[in-house]
Amino acid sequence: MRLSNEAKVGLLVMTSFTLFIVLVGLLTKFNISQKGYRLHVYFGFLNDLRVGAPVKIGGGIKIGYVDEIRQTGEKTDVILWIDKGYRLSKAATFSIFTSGMIGEKYINVVIPPMSEDVGFLNDGDIKYGIDPASFDQMMQTFQSFMQDKSGAQILAEIFQNSNKFVANLNKMVDENRYDVRQSVGTARAAILTFSQQLQQFMQQMNVISKNMAYISEKNREDITITLQNLSELTSSMNKIAYRLEKGRGTMGKLLYDEEIYTNIRDASISAKELFSRLEKDPSLLLFKQKK
Structure with a gap:
């Protein structure tokens, strides 16, 4: 029996769809793409935690998910699947958090700094989680606090003190209203004066800028000549400086020619000796010394 082309196409589509459903189920249930281990965390209150909720470290890094939730005695056993790439310390704590105000619930793992080697959690280990505080529980606590005489008295004292504080604040404002108005008026006048002075200053700066532009335009030729003279x-x-450095000219030779320097030094020494002898015996200037 031969199948028509339409039957072949239909059979192929049905087979592909069935394989797709099976693969999705396997990936969701068993997570065959990764290997990991399971932990049992006991909670007394789940706060609407559901299967498939993520498990995160520090509220950010996803390391697994909630694989199963079942009741065990007085506690609820939440089975977590953890990626094998993350080794959790036995000192780690597990809590139920909420993403944002009304976001999804997730298991938050906090690993405290280890002061000693406490080891790591293995497959099948049991931990006790920290129960989240629900809004209903907080309201019940507040209601019981209000029903208690001491709680109601404390709350009444708080309201009385608040009323006294508001009354004192109003009284202080009334007593210092004149000073406050005067201070505000003074500040307003100072700001107005400063604004006027600033406006005058800006006008003067505009005038100076225009004058500088006029002077620069008028003396542009003189400035150009002056700059050329400075360049020359x-x-x-x-x-x-180049000729002096190379020892050219009289000054250059005087600075760099050792022979000229020696002759000048010897002449200076001889002149010094001559003046010294004349100072001691001025007659040498008129009479020739006998040998």
Whole structure:
């Protein structure tokens, strides 16, 4: 019996769809793409935690998910699947948190700094989680607090003190209303004066800027000539410095020629000796010394 082309296409579509459903179920249930281990965490209150909720470290890094929830005695056993790449310390704590105000619930894992080697959690280990505080529980606590005489008295004292504080604040404002108005008026006048002075200053700066622009435009030619003269003077000074450095000219030879320097030094010494002898015997200037 031969199948028509339409039957073949239908059979192929049905087979592909069935395989897709099976693969999705396997990936969701058994997470065959990764390997991990399971932990049993006991809670007394789940706060609407559901199967498939993520498990995160520090509220950020996802390391697993809630695989199963079942009742065990007085506690609820929450079975967590943890990726094998994350080794959790035995000192780790497990809590139920909420993403944002009304977001999904998740298991938050906090690993405290280990002061000693306490080891790691293994497959099948049991931990006791920290129960979340529900809004109903908080309301019940507040209601019991209000029903208690001491709680109601404390709350009444708080309201009385608040009323006294508001009354004292109003009284202080009334007593210092004139001073406050005067201070505000003074500040307003100071701001107005400063604004006027600032406006005058800006006008003066505009005038100065216009004058500087006029002077610059008027004396542009003189400024250009002055700059050219300075450039030529600098060039001449560079040439003189170069000649002195190379020992050219009288000054250059005087600075760099050792022989000239020696002759000048010897002449200076001889002149010094001559003046010293004349100072001791001035007659040497008129009479020739006999040998």
